[in-house]
Amino acid sequence: MPMELSTFFQQLANAMSLGSLYALIAIGYTMVYGILRLINFAHGDVFMLGAYFAFYAITLLAMPWWIAFAVALGLTAVFGMGLERMAYRPLRDSPKISVMISAIGASFLIQNLGVVIFGGRPKSFPSIPLFDTVVRFGPVSVLSVSLFIPVVTLVSLIVLLYIVNQTKTGLAMRAVSTDLDAARLMAIDVNRTVSITFGIGSFLAALGGIMWTMKYPQLNPLMGVMPGLKCFIAAVIGGIGNIQGAVLGGFILGALEILIVAFLPELTGYRDAFAFVLLIVVLLVKPAGLLGKAQAVKV
Amino acid sequence: MLKIDNLSVHYGGIHALQGIGFEVPDGKIVTLIGANGAGKSTTLKAIIGLVAASSGSVSWNGEDLTGMMTKDIVKKGVVLVPEGRRVFPNLTVDENLSLGAFSRTDKPVVASDRDKVFSLFPRLKERMKQKAGTLSGGEQQMLAVGRALMTRPKLLMMDEPSLGLAPLIVKMIFDIVREINKEGTTVLLIEQNAKAALEVADRGYVLETGRITLTGTGKELLADDRVRSAYLGEAG
Numbered sequence: 001m002p003m004e005l006s007t008f009f010q011q012l013a014n015a016m017s018l019g020s021l022y023a024l025i026a027i028g029y030t031m032v033y034g035i036l037r038l039i040n041f042a043h044g045d046v047f048m049l050g051a052y053f054a055f056y057a058i059t060l061l062a063m064p065w066w067i068a069f070a071v072a073l074g075l076t077a078v079f080g081m082g083l084e085r086m087a088y089r090p091l092r093d094s095p096k097i098s099v100m101i102s103a104i105g106a107s108f109l110i111q112n113l114g115v116v117i118f119g120g121r122p123k124s125f126p127s128i129p130l131f132d133t134v135v136r137f138g139p140v141s142v143l144s145v146s147l148f149i150p151v152v153t154l155v156s157l158i159v160l161l162y163i164v165n166q167t168k169t170g171l172a173m174r175a176v177s178t179d180l181d182a183a184r185l186m187a188i189d190v191n192r193t194v195s196i197t198f199g200i201g202s203f204l205a206a207l208g209g210i211m212w213t214m215k216y217p218q219l220n221p222l223m224g225v226m227p228g229l230k231c232f233i234a235a236v237i238g239g240i241g242n243i244q245g246a247v248l249g250g251f252i253l254g255a256l257e258i259l260i261v262a263f264l265p266e267l268t269g270y271r272d273a274f275a276f277v278l279l280i281v282v283l284l285v286k287p288a289g290l291l292g293k294a295q296a297v298k299v
Numbered sequence: 300m301l302k303i304d305n306l307s308v309h310y311g312g313i314h315a316l317q318g319i320g321f322e323v324p325d326g327k328i329v330t331l332i333g334a335n336g337a338g339k340s341t342t343l344k345a346i347i348g349l350v351a352a353s354s355g356s357v358s359w360n361g362e363d364l365t366g367m368m369t370k371d372i373v374k375k376g377v378v379l380v381p382e383g384r385r386v387f388p389n390l391t392v393d394e395n396l397s398l399g400a401f402s403r404t405d406k407p408v409v410a411s412d413r414d415k416v417f418s419l420f421p422r423l424k425e426r427m428k429q430k431a432g433t434l435s436g437g438e439q440q441m442l443a444v445g446r447a448l449m450t451r452p453k454l455l456m457m458d459e460p461s462l463g464l465a466p467l468i469v470k471m472i473f474d475i476v477r478e479i480n481k482e483g484t485t486v487l488l489i490e491q492n493a494k495a496a497l498e499v500a501d502r503g504y505v506l507e508t509g510r511i512t513l514t515g516t517g518k519e520l521l522a523d524d525r526v527r528s529a530y531l532g533e534a535g
Contacts, residue, residue, distance in 0.1 A: 168401070175387055175398050181349055182385040187373035187402035187450070 006139035011262040017146040017215065019254025020153035024208035025231035026238070026246035027160065028201030034241035035177040035197045037096065041103040042083060043205060044228015045110035048221060050076040050206025051125070051213040052118055058126050065128045073206045080202025081195045089191065107228075114221030125217040132214070145214045152211065156204060157247060163200070164243065173197060177241070226272060233279045239292020248290060253278065300324050301346070301377070301454055301487065306355035308338075308345050315341045317509035318355060323454065328476065328486040330496040330517070332530055333506035339489040340382050342506070343456050346487075347379045348372050359454070374402050376453030380460060384443040388432025392423055395431050395442055399449030409449070416445040419475060437468035444475065455479060456487040461495060473499055493530035497521045505530075 025047055032040045053075045057068035087106040091099045131145035164170040172193045175183040184190055212227065213219055234253045238245025253275055261268050282289065301323040308316040316338045323329045331339050344350040346357050348369040357364045364372050386395050396416060400409045417424040420441040426434060431442055440460060447455060457476070461469040473495055480486050480499075490496035497503050497517040505513035505526065513525065520526045527533045 171390075171394060171397060172401065174390060174394075178387045178389055179385055182381065182387065183398075184349065184369040185347065185373060185379055185381060185385075186398040186446075187370045188398070189370055 004139075007262070009137075009140045010142070011258055013140065013142045013146055015255040015258040016251075017142075017149040017254075018258055019251035020150045021208050021212055021215070021250075022227070022231050022234050022254045023247040023250030024153055024156065024204045024211075025227060026234040026250045027157075027243055028205045029232050029235040030238070030240050030243060030246035031173075031197050031201045033235070034243075035173060035194060036088070036099075038088065038099050039103060039232065040088075040198075040201070041100070041228075042087070042106040042110055043201070044224035044226075044231070045107050045114070046076060046080050046083070046202045046224070047205040047209040047212070047227060048114060048219075048224030049079060049110065050202075050209035051219050051223065052114070052221075053206070054210045055123060055125055055213070055219055065130075069210055072210060073203055076206030076209075077199040077203040080198040080205070083202075084194060084198040089194070111221055111225070118219075118221055120221065122218045122220040125213040125219060127217075128214065143215065145211060149211050149215070152207065153247075156207065157243075160200065160204075160243065169193070169196060230272075230275045233275045236279060237282045237289055239289025242289070242291045245289055245291035300360060301485070302358045303342070303346070304356045304358070306342070306345060306357065307353045308341050308350055309353045310341075310350075315509055316345065316352075319506070319509070319511050320355075321504050321511060321514070323485055323487050324502075325485050326480070326483060327501040328480050328488060328499055330488040330490060330500040330503045331506055332490055332493040332496055332503060332520075332526075334530075335491070336508070337506040338509045339506055340458055343379055343458050343487070343489060346372075346456065347377060370402070373450060376451065378447045378450045378452035378455055380443045380447045380455070380457045382458035382462070384436075384439045386431040386434075386439050386442050386446065388430065390431060391428055392431055392434070392442055393427045395446050396423075396449050399446035403449075403451070412449055412451065416448055419448075419478075420445055437464050437471075440464060440468065440472060444472065448479070452484055454485045454487060456489075458489050459491060460488070461490060461492045469495060493526065494521070497526075 025043065028043050029040060032038055050072055053072035054068050057063045057071045058065060063071065083106060087102045088099055091102055131148060133144045134141050135144050135147060164173060172183070172188045173196070175186060175188060176190055176193045180190060230253060231250065234249035235246045236249070237252060238247070238249030256278060257271060257274055260274055261271055303322070304320050305318045306316055306320065307314070307318050319342065331342060333339050341350060345352050346364065348364065348367055352365055359375060359377055364377070387398065396413055400412070403409050422438055423441055423445055426438065431439060434442060444460070460472050464472070469492065476486055476488065477499055488496055488500065497520050500517035503515060503517050503520040504511050505520070513520065513523065515523065
């Protein structure tokens with residue numbers, strides 16, 4: 001069955017917006033890994049919190065959407081910094097496995113606190129006309145938020161790369177991620193640098209979370225689990241520790257998921273499995289990820 | 300003046316430093332010599348706060364440094380060129396130098412200090428935009444020293460600057476140590492290359508398994524039979 005061109009564009013639009021969301025979340029994993037060699041398993045839950053913060057700011061506090069979003073982004077960034085402070089910093093000099101267990105614990109804690117505080121029943125995100133209208137290009141129709149998502153992602157990426165590569169804070173981040181002790185010898189405030197990294201990663205997760213709930217307008221306290229896992233995979237596929245790699249991995253994963261379901265609708269039920277299959281293939285063929293460099297580990 | 304008093308460091312059950320004491324007077328070059336595992340690197344790491352002292356004290360111009368964070372110690376002008384150089388391989392030569400000046404806010408002076416580093420090590424200027432990881436071992440050592448100079452050290456500590464370098468480069472590094480010292484920087488040097496170190500040093504201390512066993516001026520130690528047989532490879 002030949003696919004209509006319009007269907008192709010329709011799916012392409014879907015793939016672009018899903019890929020962008022994955023990319024935003026994957027950046028948070030990759031930045032934290034880059035700087036601390038830690039997989040922040042609670043990152044998906046931070047993503048969930050971002051969405052809930054925006055939800056409550058709009059519904060409970062009756063804020064206009066743009067103020068609500070700003071508040072949610074700020075709160076989530078602060079939350080991410082607090083998470084590092086409480087769950088990871090005390091274990092900075094402990095074995096990696098302890099920090100990892102702490103991350104898994106933090107993830108469960110946030111999810112279950114979410115159930116207790118927000119309630120387990122899904123909530124629907126309020127409609128915001130600017131993001132909620134259907135835009136038609138001939139036979140292709142997309143939700144306006146799907147057009148905003150890639151733009152927001154691109155702008156975020158440009159700003160982020162500027163911060164990392166052109167600013168003093170970015171230089172400190174790159175130094176800390178290469179050699180913690182040598183960075184200390186440069187009079188760099190390592191704790192502050194790690195905090196900023198968590199702040200930026202959580203900010204981007206919140207941005208992803210808010211746009212995610214506008215695209216799939218339902219919130220529940222476990223909504224971060226699957227995107228969290230997939231974006232971790234996206235970061236690994238791209239080469240964990242590498243920002244451009246995380247973005248590439250996010251887009252590959254998003255595109256693959258949408259296009260395979262479009263081409264082979266009978267496999268729709270296995271949609272979530274593709275990410276894991278892709279992960280296994282990449283790890284077998286290019287263990288350091290697509291843009292990652294193989295690192296010699298000193299034993 | 301740097302004053303170390305009864306300094307002890309433990310790594311788990313290992314007693315790496317067993318209550319050592321010594322002084323580094325202002326404007327002098329002091330060297331700590333000793334075999335592998337004697338505790339030389341540990342001493343420097345304890346001074347700069349990278350490892351915690353289990354007892355004893357480190358004071359710098361009368362101020363207690365023990366328990367202070369590394370970044371704050373560095374800001375007081377105590378700077379370490381670490382063992383194995385530890386330049387940032389994925390950053391450019393220029394960025395590495397900028398990191399040396401990370402805590403400084405006096406931009407015009409930083410710029411002139413950078414020029415000074417380039418005049419000491421013209422090779423670094425040629426390779427300014429190159430990643431530090433692509434430099435040769437000798438060039439990386441030059442970068443490590445240049446980066447430390449960008450911090451404007453009052454006390455420059457160097458951990459095995461000659462390790463793994465060609466004799467010509469070693470000579471150059473020691474010449475520069477002498478020159479830095481002449482301009483008023485106090486130097487604390489750690490070396491396995493005891494001969495080279497004692498030749499430049501005003502004072503030397505011999506460290507054996509966590510204890511200081513011998514001290515004297517550089518010349519005295521060079522002439523000492525025990526030093527000659529143990530560290531200079533000469534029959535005693």
